[in-house]
Amino acid sequence: MSNLSDIIEGFIKELLEANSQRAIEIQRNILAQQFDCSPSQINYVLTTRFGNDKGYMVESRRGGGGYIRILKVSTSxxxxxxxxxxxxxxxxxxxxxxxxxxxxxxxxxxxxxxxxxxxxxxxxxxxxxxxxxxxxxxxxxxxxxxxxxxxxxxxx
Missing domain, CATH: 1.10.1200 (Non-ribosomal Peptide Synthetase Peptidyl Carrier Protein; Chain A)
Incomplete structure (x- = not known):
């Protein structure tokens, strides 16, 4: 059985593949509720699995209407x-x-x-x-x- 981080990573990658814009916006708290984990678990996955060295750019906006934007970078x-x-x-x-x-x-x-x-x-x-x-x-x-x-x- 996959660990929770693998499951969250897979879910986010599926969202990215389904989105033709190559970017998604998600809310950390909603994602944490969906996977019954703390928001820090979501942060961990974003930090370790979606960094620049893996071809992603992550932008975070905190606060009540905050979101996380994940962009798959495509370059030559x-x-x-x-x-x-x-x-x-x-x-x-x-x-x-x-x-x-x-x-x-x-x-x-x-x-x-x-x-x-x-x-x-x-x-x-x-x-x-x-x-x-x-x-x-x-x-x-x-x-x-x-x-x-x-x-x-x-x-x-």
Whole structure:
């Protein structure tokens, strides 16, 4: 059984897919009531599952008539890739962050399932066991950037 965060994420993604404008407005309290959870659970899902690195922009307006607007950002692959590399990876990236970024690339159909599995394997601690622990995140970031560029090269 999926956890509540997965269910809320799925519901929001279904709303986005059904909306031809690629943006939705929802009220946090109403959504929380619908899923019988606290508004902070909704905030958690929005923060962890709908960030810029996952291709979404979230705008929130608080107060009585407040709402949350979620917009799926669509840009050219080249522009998306440049932003992704600069903002999401930087000079250093943890294994968990790298795996999240790779999953986001797959979800957005920038890489294939096979490329995702290869990237995950290459960036794992087992593959980097000969590297000093303090240097792994820097090397992981450099390797991840190169793999993304190589996999997207044919698409540009």
């Amino acid at each position: 692959i080249e522009e998306e890739l440049k932003n992704f590399l600069n903002e999401s990876i930087g000079d250093s990236v943890t294994l968990n962050k790298a795996l999240d970024l790779i999953s986001a690339l797959r979800e957005r159909k920038i890489i294939t399932d096979r490329e995702q599995r290869i990237m995950q394997s290459i960036l794992g601690d087992r593959a980097l066991k000969g590297v000093v622990y303090e240097d792994r995140n820097k090397i992981r970031a450099d390797v991840l950037k190169e793999m993304i560029l190589a996999s997207a090269e044919n698409d540009m």
